[in-house]
Amino acid sequence: MASKLRAPSVSGAALKGSEPTFEEVFVRNDAVSLCLLLNRRARAMRVIDFRAGASPAKRLFVQSIARRERIEKVVALVERDECATWGRLGFAREGNIPGFYKRSDAFIMGCLVAPVATAPAPAQRRSSHESGVFSVGRHDLFTSDSSDDADEELPPPASSAAAEKTAAAARKLAKELGEPPATTMKLTPLSSAEVQKRIAQATKEGRALTGFEAFGRDVTRDDLLATAKGHELVVGAEIQRCYGNAFIEALAAPHDDKERAFLSAALRAMCDRLLANGIYTAFAISPANDVRMATAYVVNGFRRTGLLRSHLRVRDERVDAMLWSRKLANPSAEE
Numbered sequence: 001m002a003s004k005l006r007a008p009s010v011s012g013a014a015l016k017g018s019e020p021t022f023e024e025v026f027v028r029n030d031a032v033s034l035c036l037l038l039n040r041r042a043r044a045m046r047v048i049d050f051r052a053g054a055s056p057a058k059r060l061f062v063q064s065i066a067r068r069e070r071i072e073k074v075v076a077l078v079e080r081d082e083c084a085t086w087g088r089l090g091f092a093r094e095g096n097i098p099g100f101y102k103r104s105d106a107f108i109m110g111c112l113v114a115p116v117a118t119a120p121a122p123a124q125r126r127s128s129h130e131s132g133v134f135s136v137g138r139h140d141l142f143t144s145d146s147s148d149d150a151d152e153e154l155p156p157p158a159s160s161a162a163a164e165k166t167a168a169a170a171r172k173l174a175k176e177l178g179e180p181p182a183t184t185m186k187l188t189p190l191s192s193a194e195v196q197k198r199i200a201q202a203t204k205e206g207r208a209l210t211g212f213e214a215f216g217r218d219v220t221r222d223d224l225l226a227t228a229k230g231h232e233l234v235v236g237a238e239i240q241r242c243y244g245n246a247f248i249e250a251l252a253a254p255h256d257d258k259e260r261a262f263l264s265a266a267l268r269a270m271c272d273r274l275l276a277n278g279i280y281t282a283f284a285i286s287p288a289n290d291v292r293m294a295t296a297y298v299v300n301g302f303r304r305t306g307l308l309r310s311h312l313r314v315r316d317e318r319v320d321a322m323l324w325s326r327k328l329a330n331p332s333a334e335e
Contacts, residue, residue, distance in 0.1 A: 022213040027065070031057035036065060039213045042313045043072040048217065054088040062089075066113045072318060073311055074113060077106045095306010095323040099281040102243045108323065112310055163288045163307045163322055170294035180299055183265040187224040187273065190234065195223045198234050198251065206315050207252040209287070212236050215247050222246075222273070226266035231259065235266050237274060237282075244280040253286070253293050260292040267300045275328045282328055287312060288320035297324040 021041045027034040033050040045066055049058070066074055075094075076086055079101065083093055091109035100106030190198075195212060202208035212223065215238055223236040234251040248270055254260040271282055285308065286293040294304075306323030313319075 021211055024214070024217070025065070027061055031055055032061055034058070034061065035217065036062075037214060037217070038069055038071065039211075040069070041211045041213060043070060044311070044313070045069070045071045045074045046215065047074060047076040049076065049078075052082065052085065054085045059089045063113070070115075072113055072115070072313075074111045075308075075311075076109045078109060079104055080107060083107050083109065094308045094311075097245070097281065097283045097305065097323070097325050099327050100243060100245050100283070102245075102280065108306055108308065110308060110311070160307060163304075163320065166289055166291055166294050167298075167304050167322065169291045170298045173291070173295045174298040177295075177299065180261070180264055180268070183228055183262075185265050185269040186227045187269055188227070190223045190225050192223075194225075195234065195236070202234075202251050209253055209312065209314060210236075210249045210251060212238075212249060212251075214238065216240050218242065224270070226262075226269065228262065228265060231262040233259075233263065233266055235270050237270060237279075239274070239277075239279060241278075244278060246274050246279045246282050248274075248282050248284040250284075250293075253290055254296070257292070260296055263293065264296040264299045267296055271300060271326070271328060280327065280329050281325070283323065283325045285311065285321040285323055287314060288322050294322060294324075300326070302326040 021039070023038045023040070025036040025038060027036065032055060035048040035050070037046040037048070039045065045062075047062055062074060065071075074091075076091060077097075077100070078086055086109040087093070089111075091111045093107055094110040095108045097106045097108070199208060199211050203211075212221070218240065220239045220241065221236060222239060223234065226233050226235050236249050236251075238247040238249075240246070248267065250263060250266070254263050274282060282302075283305075284297060284302065286297065288307065302324035303326065304322050305325040308321040308323055310318040311321040
């Protein structure tokens with residue numbers, strides 16, 4: 001029996017006739033009920049599971065679709081009691097986001113996907129983007145592990161020592177800098193079209209850290225142009241209002257100390273804006289070897305709460321990422 005996969009949401013700066021950079025796919029049958037958020041630019045996928053349990057079918061679906069779509073990193077956000085289940089499916093605990101679910105934490109379980117040279121290109125799949133529905137036969141999805149996979153090389157595990165060195169340097173620099181001076185920061189909302197133009201330009205220049213693709217479902221975006229003293233930077237927040245959390249992203253990393261100070265001021269303004277709009281928890285990621293970017297988060301009260309191995313794709317290379325979290329307010333105190 002063929003399984004139905006539904007893709008109701010596509011976005012990104014894809015050209016006509018090309019694959020979208022982001023796609024939301026549903027997989028449902030008698031064994032599994034999943035939503036897969038495909039980020040083709042970063043070659044990453046988030047799994048949202050609607051049916052608990054360490055089903056072997058679940059692992060095979062996730063693995064097969066990831067390989068078919070040439071995904072290199074898969075993550076799932078779960079509550080504490082689900083970590084062991086995802087561990088049995090081959091995922092490792094890489095970090096946590098305090099207060100992600102308002103009164104409980106989210107734990108990030110990650111898994112790297114070994115490349116398969118013979119995997120079909122995404123454009124070759126039997127699909128219809130016009131209808132938003134496509135079917136994949138059982139043979140395509142339930143491909144067993146090949147003995148050839150043993151020879152495939154995965155990226156090395158993230159080095160906690162290297163990340164700790166970056167974090168220690170950031171903490172030291174933040175302490176030396178002391179209280180940051182007050183900066184008049186202007187935040188101007190950007191339209192989706194304006195954001196895509198700036199992403200395209202930053203990508204062309206090799207500076208883009210993100211394409212602001214969706215990280216979760218049922219979210220809203222707040223993308224802004226931060227400007228002050230001759231500097232400008234696009235910063236965005238993906239807001240999940242039902243839980244009162246926000247994922248903060250900066251389009252590009254700072255090149256020097258002046259840009260680092262500007263990023264710090266932009267993050268401070270963004271956090272103030274989120275708090276004023278009832279958001280309790282903020283989280284972000286940055287390249288694990290970027291001391292300037294790490295310093296900007298430390299200065300703004302973020303704590304390093306995880307190390308995500310090979311999580312980011314920067315200039316066509318996979319790099320480890322540090323996870324940063326900050327409780328903006330206590331929800332119980334506001335209600």
